[in-house]
Amino acid sequence: MVVFAYDEECENLLDFFDLCLDFIDAGRKEKGVLAHCFAGQSRSASMVIAYLMRMEKLSGKEALASLRQCAQARPNPGFLKQLDLFERMNFKVDRSSPIYKHFRLKDLGYLYSTDKKFHRLKLRADPETVSNESSGSTYHCKKCKRILLFQEQVIDHTPGEADSEFDDMFKNMIGEVRNKNPGDPNQCTSMFVEPIEWMNTMEDYVSEGKLLCPKCSAKVGSFDWSGSYCSCGSKIVPAFQLQMSRVDVITVKDCVKKKKNNKHDKRRV
Ligand SMILES: [Zn+2]
Numbered sequence: 001m002v003v004f005a006y007d008e009e010c011e012n013l014l015d016f017f018d019l020c021l022d023f024i025d026a027g028r029k030e031k032g033v034l035a036h037c038f039a040g041q042s043r044s045a046s047m048v049i050a051y052l053m054r055m056e057k058l059s060g061k062e063a064l065a066s067l068r069q070c071a072q073a074r075p076n077p078g079f080l081k082q083l084d085l086f087e088r089m090n091f092k093v094d095r096s097s098p099i100y101k102h103f104r105l106k107d108l109g110y111l112y113s114t115d116k117k118f119h120r121l122k123l124r125a126d127p128e129t130v131s132n133e134s135s136g137s138t139y140h141c142k143k144c145k146r147i148l149l150f151q152e153q154v155i156d157h158t159p160g161e162a163d164s165e166f167d168d169m170f171k172n173m174i175g176e177v178r179n180k181n182p183g184d185p186n187q188c189t190s191m192f193v194e195p196i197e198w199m200n201t202m203e204d205y206v207s208e209g210k211l212l213c214p215k216c217s218a219k220v221g222s223f224d225w226s227g228s229y230c231s232c233g234s235k236i237v238p239a240f241q242l243q244m245s246r247v248d249v250i251t252v253k254d255c256v257k258k259k260k261n262n263k264h265d266k267r268r269v
């Protein structure tokens with residue numbers, strides 16, 4: 001198996017973890033596996049560290065120390081960061097975890113910053129085309145009620161705080177991350193979400209604009225690859241921002257209530 005990845009801090013190795021770790025697992029059950037890259041110190045070492053972490057439930061530091069007993073391992077700082085995320089996600093790449101979503105958003109922002117080409121970025125599926133129902137709340141266009149996103153696609157932010165966690169890993173991204181807008185930390189009038197397939201009206205080289213409902217074309221929010229502010233003062237980079245006043249939220253509780261009411265109605269009939 002071959003994985004194409006540069007030994008650079010900004011390289012996304014995390015998305016290959018499942019594939020590589022399963023491959024190592026399967027290979028070890030037969031004869032054994034040779035994990036290698038050019039120097040055998042950063043890329044392949046990171047994969048072996050991730051494997052040790054998952055197998056033996058070790059922290060990144062412990063797994064690195066263990067590998068250093070038999071090999072020269074020196075993962076670059078970006079890979080160390082991703083091993084830390086892997087540990088925080090309990091040794092799996094959980095794509096619904098806030099940790100992963102935050103990383104993925106930054107990675108997309110970084111990829112866009114390199115060539116301003118939007119069309120080559122892989123976006124989350126449109127909830128309208130996904131058959132399995134979400135376990136959490138769903139968000140709909142206020143005007144035409146078309147579903148826009150699932151709860152899993154919301155990117156949480158801490159009111160008033162800057163999202164500077166990945167500054168070191170993704171350098172030279174467009175968008176200043178530091179908060180400058182004091183805002184009101186008690187109030188968020190917008191929500192930040194992952195870019196979703198229905199947003200594909202965004203064009204290459206266009207770095208900001210409106211987000212329109214794909215059914216009725218009502219404005220539901222805006223996007224800005226260099227980031228934008230929430231009313232609470234947090235700046236999120238890049239920003240795919242929906243205005244709370246333009247979407248309806250249907251919570252799971254409401255659905256359960258509705259179903260119960262329906263049952264009740266039927267009985268009465
Ligand atoms: Zn609509």
Ligand SMILES: [Zn+2]
Pocket residue numbers: 157158159160187188189190230231232233234
């Ligand atoms: Zn906010």
